[in-house]
Amino acid sequence: MAQYSRISGSVGLITLKSLPVNALGAVVRQGIVDSLKTALQDPKVTSVVICGQNGVFCGGADIKEFGDSESGPPLIPMIHAIEAGNKPMVAAIEGFALGGGLELALGCHYRIAHSKARLGLPEVTLGLLPAAGGSQRLPRLIGVPAALDLIITGRHVTAAEALQLGIVDQVTDHHTVDAAVKFALSVAGRPLDARRISSYSCPPVSGDLDALFEEVMRKVRRGARGAIAPVACVQAVRAAATLPYARGMERERELMATLFTSGQARALQYSFFAQRAVSRWSTPSGARWDASAPKPVRKVAVIGLGTMGRGIAVALAQAGFPVVSVETQEKQLTEAKRAVSQMLERGAKRRGVAAPLDKMSYSSNIQAVADVDLVIEAVFEDMGLKKKIFQQLSAVCKPDALLCTNTSSLDVDQLASQTRNPELVVGMHFFAPAHVMKLLEVVYGPRSSPQALATAMQLGKKMGKVSVAVGNCPGFVGNRMLKAYVEQAFFLLEEGATPELVDSALEEFGFSMGFFKVSDLSGLDVGWKVRKEDGLALPGVSTGPSARIRQGRRYSPLGDLLCQRGRFGQKTGSGWYQYGKPGGRVATPDPWLHSFLEEYRAQHGLVPRRIDPQEVLERCLYALINEGFRILEDGIAAGPEDIDCIYVFGYGWPHYRGGPMFYAAMVGLPKVLERLEHYYRAHPDVPDLQPCSLLRRLVASGSPPVQKWKEAIKKLHSQL
Numbered sequence: 001m002a003q004y005s006r007i008s009g010s011v012g013l014i015t016l017k018s019l020p021v022n023a024l025g026a027v028v029r030q031g032i033v034d035s036l037k038t039a040l041q042d043p044k045v046t047s048v049v050i051c052g053q054n055g056v057f058c059g060g061a062d063i064k065e066f067g068d069s070e071s072g073p074p075l076i077p078m079i080h081a082i083e084a085g086n087k088p089m090v091a092a093i094e095g096f097a098l099g100g101g102l103e104l105a106l107g108c109h110y111r112i113a114h115s116k117a118r119l120g121l122p123e124v125t126l127g128l129l130p131a132a133g134g135s136q137r138l139p140r141l142i143g144v145p146a147a148l149d150l151i152i153t154g155r156h157v158t159a160a161e162a163l164q165l166g167i168v169d170q171v172t173d174h175h176t177v178d179a180a181v182k183f184a185l186s187v188a189g190r191p192l193d194a195r196r197i198s199s200y201s202c203p204p205v206s207g208d209l210d211a212l213f214e215e216v217m218r219k220v221r222r223g224a225r226g227a228i229a230p231v232a233c234v235q236a237v238r239a240a241a242t243l244p245y246a247r248g249m250e251r252e253r254e255l256m257a258t259l260f261t262s263g264q265a266r267a268l269q270y271s272f273f274a275q276r277a278v279s280r281w282s283t284p285s286g287a288r289w290d291a292s293a294p295k296p297v298r299k300v301a302v303i304g305l306g307t308m309g310r311g312i313a314v315a316l317a318q319a320g321f322p323v324v325s326v327e328t329q330e331k332q333l334t335e336a337k338r339a340v341s342q343m344l345e346r347g348a349k350r351r352g353v354a355a356p357l358d359k360m361s362y363s364s365n366i367q368a369v370a371d372v373d374l375v376i377e378a379v380f381e382d383m384g385l386k387k388k389i390f391q392q393l394s395a396v397c398k399p400d401a402l403l404c405t406n407t408s409s410l411d412v413d414q415l416a417s418q419t420r421n422p423e424l425v426v427g428m429h430f431f432a433p434a435h436v437m438k439l440l441e442v443v444y445g446p447r448s449s450p451q452a453l454a455t456a457m458q459l460g461k462k463m464g465k466v467s468v469a470v471g472n473c474p475g476f477v478g479n480r481m482l483k484a485y486v487e488q489a490f491f492l493l494e495e496g497a498t499p500e501l502v503d504s505a506l507e508e509f510g511f512s513m514g515f516f517k518v519s520d521l522s523g524l525d526v527g528w529k530v531r532k533e534d535g536l537a538l539p540g541v542s543t544g545p546s547a548r549i550r551q552g553r554r555y556s557p558l559g560d561l562l563c564q565r566g567r568f569g570q571k572t573g574s575g576w577y578q579y580g581k582p583g584g585r586v587a588t589p590d591p592w593l594h595s596f597l598e599e600y601r602a603q604h605g606l607v608p609r610r611i612d613p614q615e616v617l618e619r620c621l622y623a624l625i626n627e628g629f630r631i632l633e634d635g636i637a638a639g640p641e642d643i644d645c646i647y648v649f650g651y652g653w654p655h656y657r658g659g660p661m662f663y664a665a666m667v668g669l670p671k672v673l674e675r676l677e678h679y680y681r682a683h684p685d686v687p688d689l690q691p692c693s694l695l696r697r698l699v700a701s702g703s704p705p706v707q708k709w710k711e712a713i714k715k716l717h718s719q720l
């Protein structure tokens, strides 16, 4: 709702009231329209202030209402009525003014912001554009280049930047509504024509306007990789720059109509709520986020200052934690100190703050962690080494200190068993570079206490990560699913594809790089080491029927064969592609590799066939999705939202496709099932293609929407 009152004798005060962010749902809009009418009709009222309750102006349109049929007064005429009003309207912005919230403020004649407020038009992140006049008013107010920046990126600006850009008229450190009321009294009776942004022309740009838009559009299309909203945002701002306001608004409406009902908008809005849903974690044993209080964490230690340890230490210091970093090799320690300081300084420069160098301390002695509340061990992926460190930590640390391991695949429970308090051990799987990547898998073992899990989840949140609680199994969620995808990519090469064909299908889908380019970038030796440890990459079995079978199932030794030839990817100058020189970055197709594949197929009696991009996508993505269903069935992830956040924030899954499980729901579960059945019939020696029973049961129960899977899975489990 919106509440109306008259204060200071002559100021009408409209307060938006809709917890938690005063979103502009139907009831709030009705409240604003009614209040406005009262204020405009009351002769005692000479000016109006619009504010929000609880220190928050407005978080924009109510995203939860987007799927519903529209009710209540529409937003655009409401904002027009505010702007057309014959009494000065002042927006009092506290907390945030985002999306429709900022558009409402732009409809007002003046804007006063608290110094801690943030403003922005983040619609693009929801697959939309600012379609309540934002794409037309903002460029008119602050100019085309600045408006393009804000609208295309959706970034939030501080009140200080908003003042500098000219979005707000005044910034206050004091009580915002009081300041706005004082301001409203001071402008009462002033002429308003010059304050109505819709009447402005965009300020002229230096240089050629067409050239500017062409350049921006080129950049946006390249960066968007198939996302349609950023492109529509540029088109809408172009309309503002080239058309009268009314025609610009028409263009804004047309563009929004296409976006509003698009699959991309649905996916991005699903992802918005999924990110929030994963913080409400639960485990199969009944532990829950709302019943488990985290332990206070004041000081943290990182063990091992290789690439991962350095990134983790930087992320912790940036989040404000004092960090003790332990590295036993003196040379590595000296290098790491310099590298960490540089990373902190670069990050601080980018964010315009002081580098938190004082948060860091270093030692070569593990005794230095004796007083910390939480340790993150980040040494090499070597179970023997990690076990030794956990034994030492258990002896050195405070008895109630949380012991976390940064591992991408090792058994967290085995490490827990090395300690006095296995309930205080959890996995924290960071993604490289750890100070940049948003994802954190928090791995609970069978003995991890709910409090330990809650503490690690909260630490991840404070580090700015999307933290997802997952159960302990080989590869956890992300890497377990990836295995099925990678395997299909190898098999497709055996059957006739090239790395270029597979990669271009995946890039066309929206991944920034196809699997083979990623593999060259991260180094083929990484996977080779794991396969050797798992007993898969065997020396000396390069011919005969057993060459392509391991542990009773189809296996492709192609990656191992490249590694045996020293082709580790970019670092050696060749892998699945060639790079000209060791360390080269530009992948070019490699005729040697093509001949090698031909010889390999001939040697193994494989008859190459034409493989189309659709098969690449179906084989790679549906195998991965199938493993996702197994993970849900096993209770390793609590819901599809958890898997989708892991893939969007850790594995480069195109955000506008929501994540693998959302994608499966969009494709249609019956279709995914039918294609998996088809491929499994063709490849009965590939168990990853055998449709998982949960997928079958969801299809049999009518393929509920992805938002209902959690419930459906619970029900299906209880029927077993």
Ligand SMILES: CCCCCC/C=C/CC(=O)SCCNC(=O)CCNC(=O)[C@H](O)C(C)(C)COP(=O)(O)OP(=O)(O)OC[C@H]1O[C@@H](n2cnc3c(N)ncnc32)[C@H](O)[C@@H]1OP(=O)(O)O
Pocket (backbone or CB within 6 Å): 020, 021, 023, 059, 060, 061, 062, 063, 064, 075, 096, 098, 099, 100, 101, 122, 123, 126, 128, 129, 130, 131, 132, 253, 256, 257, 260, 273, 276, 277
């Ligand atoms: C042709 C048709 C024309 C129609 C025109 C339609 C115009 C649309 C323009 C828009 O306004 S689109 C929306 C633009 N706004 C946003 O994108 C803001 C989204 N929200 C945020 O970024 C953050 O929530 C926040 C506002 C910065 C607050 O962050 P904080 O960390 O403090 O809290 P959260 O945990 O994120 O949120 C709390 C709670 O509130 C829910 N929520 C937030 N924003 C909205 C919203 N705009 N609508 C509905 N609900 C919202 C959020 O989901 C959380 O609830 P949950 O239950 O935990 O999920």
